[in-house]
Amino acid sequence: xxxxxxxxxxxxxxxxxxxxxxxxxxxxxxxxxxxxxxxxxxxxxxxxxxxxxxxxxxxxxxxxxxxxxxxxxxxxxxxxxxxxxxxxxxxxxxxxxxxxxxxxxxxxxxxxxxxxxxxxxxxxx
Amino acid sequence: xxxxxxxxxxxxxxxxxxxxxxxxxxxxxxxxxxxxxxxxxxxxxxxxxxxxxxxxxxxxxxxxxxxxxxxxxxxxxxxxxxxxxxxxxxxxxxxxxxxxxxxxxxxxxxxxxxxxxxxxxxxxxxxxxxxxxxxxxxxxxxxxxxxxxxxxxxxxxxxxxxxxxxxxxxxxxxxxxxxxxxxxxxxx
Numbered sequence: 001x002x003x004x005x006x007x008x009x010x011x012x013x014x015x016x017x018x019x020x021x022x023x024x025x026x027x028x029x030x031x032x033x034x035x036x037x038x039x040x041x042x043x044x045x046x047x048x049x050x051x052x053x054x055x056x057x058x059x060x061x062x063x064x065x066x067x068x069x070x071x072x073x074x075x076x077x078x079x080x081x082x083x084x085x086x087x088x089x090x091x092x093x094x095x096x097x098x099x100x101x102x103x104x105x106x107x108x109x110x111x112x113x114x115x116x117x118x119x120x121x122x123x124x125x
Numbered sequence: 126x127x128x129x130x131x132x133x134x135x136x137x138x139x140x141x142x143x144x145x146x147x148x149x150x151x152x153x154x155x156x157x158x159x160x161x162x163x164x165x166x167x168x169x170x171x172x173x174x175x176x177x178x179x180x181x182x183x184x185x186x187x188x189x190x191x192x193x194x195x196x197x198x199x200x201x202x203x204x205x206x207x208x209x210x211x212x213x214x215x216x217x218x219x220x221x222x223x224x225x226x227x228x229x230x231x232x233x234x235x236x237x238x239x240x241x242x243x244x245x246x247x248x249x250x251x252x253x254x255x256x257x258x259x260x261x262x263x264x265x266x267x268x269x270x271x272x273x274x275x276x277x278x279x280x281x282x283x284x285x286x287x288x289x290x291x292x293x294x295x296x297x298x299x300x301x302x303x304x305x306x307x308x309x310x311x312x313x
């Protein structure tokens with residue numbers, strides 16, 4: 001059985017990495033996790049985001065949950081808040097699309113235009 | 126919702142909205158009782174008598190974006206159709222307690238699901254809230270507290286990917302240890 005004391009080793013291991021990170025604000029990723037988001041499959045999307053960020057060791061990127069973003073029919077919704085404060089809203093997300101967002105937007109800085117709320121609204125017209 | 130864990134996550138979000146500093150999740154299952162009971166209690170702002178009576182109504186919500194709130198009604202109907210029960214108690218200014226039970230071997234019971242992931246991600250997303258988990262079956266018990274984990278981690282945040290991953294494994298082990306052979310979906 002694992003014991004919480006093992007966290008002490010993780011603390012020591014990650015402390016140096018954290019100190020090496022730049023102090024500038026990183027990218028924040030927020031996943032809508034109210035009833036609508038959860039029911040639409042926001043959990044697997046969030047799992048994928050966390051997994052990809054861990055795998056690629058993206059130190060300055062954080063993922064967290066929030067409540068209802070307000071457009072429930074487009075859930076799961078993922079908001080990417082860039083370091084400069086600009087925001088991109090991705091809608092109808094899946095774990096596969098989440099991997100794409102990490103690779104194209106977060107790592108390479110290219111917004112996945114076809115997955116944004118703007119694209120979804122255009123398609124509805 | 127296909128998993129009990131997702132219902133728990135949903136109810137925990139209500140606790141967050143209620144400004145809780147502590148959210149306790151307790152899951153008890155036993156072959157003796159034939160039930161799974163999940164209790165989510167918090168020290169948030171609570172509700173008055175009138176609101177409390179209205180919360181199981183899908184057309185009641187505190188959110189402002191829409192006029193419906195389905196979290197509690199969905200959980201309630203899931204409990205009812207699997208031979209369980211649902212209750213909610215609250216005291217204005219002190220907190221709220223939701224108790225949801227399911228017939229353990231009922232065909233309509235949702236699976237426990239990824240409870241470890243839910244608790245680990247909640248810990249990471251809301252580091253200021255003490256997220257506690259208690260798993261009980263017979264004499265066996267597993268407990269976790271995010272505040273305790275945070276204390277050991279010191280300046281390393283709970284949202285660190287290596288920490289989240291470890292917490293998921295740690296809690297999964299606890300679930301397997303306590304509920305293995307008790308719940309059909311978890312091998313003994």
